[in-house]
Structures are given as C-alpha cells and as structure tokens.
Amino acid sequence: METSKLTINRIKEYLSQGKRFDGRKPEEFREIFIEKNISKKAEGSVRVKIGKTEVLVGIKLDVGEPYPDSKDKGNLITSAELLPLSSERFELGPPKIDAIELGRIIDRGVRESKFIDFEKLCIKEGEKVWTVYIDIYSINDDGNLLDAAGIGAIVALKNAKMPKYDEKEETVLFDEKTNTSVPLSDNIPFSITIRKIGNKFLVDPTIEEEDAEETRITMGVSKGDIMSSMQKGKETSLTIEQVSEALDLAEKAWKTNWPKIEKFLK
C-alpha cells in the first residue's frame, strides 16, 4: 500500500523536530539480523534482515571464458529480483528499472572496491576463469532494500566456498565443495544510502520514510572514509553544502553501524 500523504507530512513534521517515528538517530540502522548458509546448494548464501526488511543473497560460481578485455581475471555478474512475494508493489515480469538499478549499484560497490581479487579467479589465461554470480532476492520490503542487498552481498561472498574443478574433465563438481574461500581483500564495501527528506538526512528508512524521501545517495564505503562507488537516485537536486552534509552523515553511519556487520565477516 502506498504511504498516505498524511503520514508523509507527519514524518516530515517529526523530522523537523529531529525525531523519527521509531526513535532512531539519523545515522542509526534498525536491528540487523544475519543468518548464513540458508541454501546448501549455493556456494555462499545469507539472509539479511534490517528491521522487517529481508533479502536473500546467494553466491554461485561457474567456470567460463574471460571477457576479451580482462583475459586473466574472473568475472562478476550481479542481478537482483524484486519478487512480487515481497511486496504488493512488485509485479511479475522481466526486471524493471528498480531491479536493474539495484543490481548495478551492488555490482559497482563490490567491483570498484576491489573486494574480490579477480586475478586469483583466473584458471587459464584467455581460456578459463571463474565467474562469480551474486543473486539478490527481496523477501520483504520494508524500506532500504539497497543496503540490505549490499550487506548481503559482502557477507555471502565472505561465506562462500569454491566448488571443486576437475581440470582434466573441465567440469565443475558443484557437490564437492572445497575449503577454499573466494579470494577477497580487506577493502570491504559497506553500502550506505543517505536519504533526504525535507531538509533532513538519514539512513535506513522504513518504507514510509522511503516513500517520503526526495533523493538518495548510495555509497560503497570501506575503512571509514573511502568511497569506491556512488549513485544519486531520484529527481531532487542537492546544493553543494547538502552534498557535504550527506558525506559527513555517511562517515558517521559507517562508524556507528560497521561493528554490527563486521562480526559476521569473521
């Protein structure tokens, strides 16, 4: 159900007094719940709940040909589906722009941070490399699917184990997982999306807050203040001062919320 104008106005009124409906601070995420290994067949998988928002993220690996411009590197393919099961707002059919954008934002966060060491995913230069698939499914949309998906992607990657590869037969033995993890670096991109509602900025909106937002900026932030990816979404422009304010809030949000995620990455 669409959020009523009345509720949106009330959200803005509260925010102008520095308050959110659920009493959270601007930089505070809802409770983050992470469950690993939710699907045995996947190389890595995770359920992420942020409040009532829930996504499933699975990692599959396969051996294929490298792209001509990266002959000695593995491939990454990220896709997202906004399932009709997760909200009456989502409809069946081929991916629409929301799902395409979600997949591309998460892909950019993972790829640009160099979190995955793609060179180590090369089996034979120019011929055989591993392809990493990150597949994201929404299970319940109560706002901020973006960051839930971003958190899911990094935890699932960390959780993933390579399947066995039979070099003679040139086949992947999916049912014989090794103990080898996917080669990763310590540049872990934490997806933080700053939302602008009226003149206020906040993170991790509920669906009502998300409906009230005028614009959003998603950043992949690692080590506190390094950004590797960014995307401004929606059609309201920002002053230069507001851009600064958004970056400062992202830095604060990283400090506050990163420890809650980091413990699942060990």
Add this chain to the structure above:
Amino acid sequence: MAKEFKRLDGRKVNEIREMEAKVGIVPNADGSAMFRFGDTIAIAAVYGPKEMHPQHSQDPSTGVLRCTYNMLSFSVSERIRPGPSRRSSEISKITEWALKPIIDIEQFPGTVVDVHIQIVQADASTRCAGINAAALALAHAGIPMRDLVSSISIGKLDKQLVVDVNKLEEDWEEGEGATDIPFAFTSQGNEVSLMQLDGKISMKEYKEAVKLAHEAIKKVYEVQKKALKDSIKDIGGED
C-alpha cells in the same frame, strides 16, 4: 597534489576537451541538439508533450519526462549489440533524474516528453555529453524550464583530480588507477542533480571534486547558451 601533472593529451588538469554544441539537428523533432566533448559526440531529440503510450503509464496529475540513452553499435571499438542493456537502462534513468529538477511539465497531465539520446562516437564521458545535448534539445523544443542542466565528468588519475576524462584516462592504471565521477548541475541554480562514482576516493577528496566540477560546469554552460542563441539567429530572430 603535484603542480605539474601531465595529462596524456597535454591538457591542464582543469581543461575541458574542445566543446561544440549545435541546436536543431533533427528537423522532425520538436527540439534537438548535438553536444561534443573532443571525440565524444551525443545527439538528442525531444518529442512532446504528446499523449503517453502505453496508456497505463499516463499520470493524470502531471506530464512525464522519459529519457532513453543508447550507444550506436559502431560508436566504440568493439561493436555493441544493438538494443537496450542494463547499463543503458540505468543511464537513461539517471539522465531523467538529472534533468527533472529543471523541467516544469506538471501543466501537461497525461502526456509524455520523450528525450532520445544517441551516442554517435564515444571517447568516455558519454552520459555527460548526452545530458548536455538533452538539456539543449528540451530548451529548443520550448519545454517549460526553470534553468538549464550542464554535466561534466571529474576523473581521479592516481591521486590527481582532472576535469573531463577521455577513454585513455578512464583506463589509467598507474598508482591508485582511475576514478570516474560524473556530475550534473543545474546551470544557474548550482544544485547537483547527478552524482555517480566508480573507483576509489576519500570523502575529503570527493568534496574537492564537487568544487572542481562546479567551476568547470560554468564553461559547459557558456557553450550551451551560445548554441541556443545561435539557433535563434539562424531563424532570423534577434539576439
């Protein structure tokens, strides 16, 4: 930051490639324009406001801005398979968002303003060239606008910020490599309507990139403004 940074094509760090803009290049369209940064050429055509099809996409409360960005199959070294891709869908959407703050089409309920952008030749910064051409085409079509939009890319090559990256710079590999940071600003309102980032940059450096883009945008705006004025001269109007 190093004072004397050598760019591959000899430009200064804040120097934009040669720019060219022309308004009125597609006679059939309600408005059209070309914008060029060096070897990156974008054309844009506007049709509308016209009745929105499919009908279920109509909005009875306002007109709708619909942008389509596409690269011609031969615009890059390795042929692009024709038709929409995930990349082009996303760029279409962010182009729409970049332009929407200045467009005033609430007064045309049930209609659509279609903006078709084609990249004819690509040497990086194609979305920026596309947005610049689209803003001109919208103005040329007489769509009610509060301002113009001007777009530029900032690059970070290793540790050096530069204005308007070309393809060679986009593929920079030394040091920290290349970071690509496209921006769009409302030309006079000085508000940011497009921000993206691919690469690696600190929050502090990013704030510098915003300032650098804001300066560069003024030159883009001058080129756009001149093209619009010239188009009026061409039909015999007064400057």
